[in-house]
Amino acid sequence: MSKLWGGRFTKETNKLVEEFTASISFDQKLAIEDIEGSLAHVQMLGACNIIPLEDAETIKEGLLSIKEQVEKGEIEFSIEHEDIHMNIEKLLIDNIGPVGGKLHTGRSRNDQVATDMHLYLKNKTKEIIQLVQDVQHSILTQAKVNIDTLIPGYTHLQRAQPVSFAHHLMAYFWMFERDKERLQDSLKRVNWLPLGAGALAGTTFPIDRAKVAKQLGFETIYPNSMDAVSDRDFIVEFLSIGALIMTHISRLSEELVIWSSQEFQFIELDDSFCTGSSIMPQKKNPDVPELLRAKTGRTYGNLIGLLTVLKGLPLAYNKDMQEDKEGMFDTVETLEGSLQLLAPMIETMTVKKEIMRKALNQDFSNATDIADYLVTKGLPFRDAHEVIGKIVLYSIQNGKYLLDLSLDEYQQFSALFESDIYVILSPEHVVSARNSYGGTSPFQVKEQIKLAEETLFIK
Numbered sequence: 001m002s003k004l005w006g007g008r009f010t011k012e013t014n015k016l017v018e019e020f021t022a023s024i025s026f027d028q029k030l031a032i033e034d035i036e037g038s039l040a041h042v043q044m045l046g047a048c049n050i051i052p053l054e055d056a057e058t059i060k061e062g063l064l065s066i067k068e069q070v071e072k073g074e075i076e077f078s079i080e081h082e083d084i085h086m087n088i089e090k091l092l093i094d095n096i097g098p099v100g101g102k103l104h105t106g107r108s109r110n111d112q113v114a115t116d117m118h119l120y121l122k123n124k125t126k127e128i129i130q131l132v133q134d135v136q137h138s139i140l141t142q143a144k145v146n147i148d149t150l151i152p153g154y155t156h157l158q159r160a161q162p163v164s165f166a167h168h169l170m171a172y173f174w175m176f177e178r179d180k181e182r183l184q185d186s187l188k189r190v191n192w193l194p195l196g197a198g199a200l201a202g203t204t205f206p207i208d209r210a211k212v213a214k215q216l217g218f219e220t221i222y223p224n225s226m227d228a229v230s231d232r233d234f235i236v237e238f239l240s241i242g243a244l245i246m247t248h249i250s251r252l253s254e255e256l257v258i259w260s261s262q263e264f265q266f267i268e269l270d271d272s273f274c275t276g277s278s279i280m281p282q283k284k285n286p287d288v289p290e291l292l293r294a295k296t297g298r299t300y301g302n303l304i305g306l307l308t309v310l311k312g313l314p315l316a317y318n319k320d321m322q323e324d325k326e327g328m329f330d331t332v333e334t335l336e337g338s339l340q341l342l343a344p345m346i347e348t349m350t351v352k353k354e355i356m357r358k359a360l361n362q363d364f365s366n367a368t369d370i371a372d373y374l375v376t377k378g379l380p381f382r383d384a385h386e387v388i389g390k391i392v393l394y395s396i397q398n399g400k401y402l403l404d405l406s407l408d409e410y411q412q413f414s415a416l417f418e419s420d421i422y423v424i425l426s427p428e429h430v431v432s433a434r435n436s437y438g439g440t441s442p443f444q445v446k447e448q449i450k451l452a453e454e455t456l457f458i459k
């Protein structure tokens with residue numbers, strides 16, 4: 001089959017080379033973006049009298065009908081034409097005749113592919129921002145009904161201080177808020193137009209890049225043609241934000257797995273989000289959060305993969321860059337799948353408030369509060385810490401918790417103890433006493449939720 005670039009060659013391409021170098025199996029995902037880019041390009045060529053207006057019109061019609069066929073899934077792309085750009089150009093020429101060959105005037109596949117990727121990521125980034133926001137909504141929904149639900153808060157996965165369950169969940173809300181901001185910010189750079197850079201040095205034709213930028217909705221035009229065709233920073237940026245989003249998802253997933261274990265039983269995931277065991281009839285496995293946790297790995301791989309492809313690449317375009325696509329598609333699909341599952345899974349989980357609350361009767365997570373109690377009675381914090389350390393040791397040795405000790409027992413450790421200590425020690429008091437800005441008291445958590453709602457509303 002004749003190649004669009006066949007003129008200089010005397011031999012057919014080796015079949016294995018053809019297969020090895022082709023990208024059509026994956027870059028056909030860019031078909032619509034490729035046609036959009038070509039439409040803008042050809043209209044500009046016509047408007048600038050670089051090709052006759054009626055030719056531009058014929059090509060435009062040809063492209064539109066290919067677009068329709070692509071959307072209906074009627075087109076079979078072929079490996080002989082290597083990638084999506086040449087496949088579409090070949091189809092165009094087959095459909096409308098030699099005039100289709102004018103489309104590629106003043107353009108190269110190098111600025112063309114870069115443009116396609118920008119257009120693709122622009123759409124996907126916006127869609128993913130929306131999906132992250134859906135997860136935030138589901139977190140908010142659970143948080144709002146769990147302001148007074150208390151749960152042990154951990155450091156080192158050891159009981160530390162009790163917190164409001166809403167407070168714990170809302171920590172993720174803010175992680176996702178920052179992720180959204182990062183995505184939003186990255187759009188500024190996705191919004192640079194490469195088209196018009198030619199192969200690397202610009203073109204001899206009097207093109208109008210601003211016109212193309214306007215039609216395709218780009219805010220900035222790459223001021224340097226060599227940078228335009230070799231820049232893949234915007235993809236690295238997307239992959240790194242994607243990896244971070246998955247990091248957040250995996251941390252939350254890990255908590256869901258732990259919380260739904262027999263040992264914790266703090267939550268129960270909805271049946272529709274769990275699977276069973278082929279041998280153990282009693283099992284209800286949290287496969288979804290487990291897979292979310294695991295799929296994070298591939299997004300790290302995609303990021304490191306592309307960074308490694310780019311490392312040490314000389315300017316300008318190199319075929320190495322074709323390796324930018326599969327990882328990008330994979331991260332996009334991983335994010336879409338993960339975020340779409342996470343939102344309803346959070347919203348439908350059952351929060352076992354009594355079990356969470358009961359856990360707090362069996363730990364020393366109120367110990368800091370008696371230390372603070374002695375401080376308010378004038379003891380330096382370090383001394384108070386020492387006293388309470390001894391009380392905790394005494395309690396462990398006697399199989400008791402802090403609320404089980406009598407006032408007499410307390411007073412053996414310090415004369416400063418009075419009967420109000422019991423009020424101080426209740427988990428409800430411990431939580432509501434942490435009323436500093438951003439703390440876990442119900443008042444602060446309500447303020448935080450208000451701020452979160454405003455944040456979602458504004459954006």
Ligand code: ARG
Nearest residue numbers: 023083109110113317321322
């Ligand atoms: N399929 C190629 C890619 O994805 C398109 C650009 C090809 N340019 C070239 N000079 N071979 O990178």
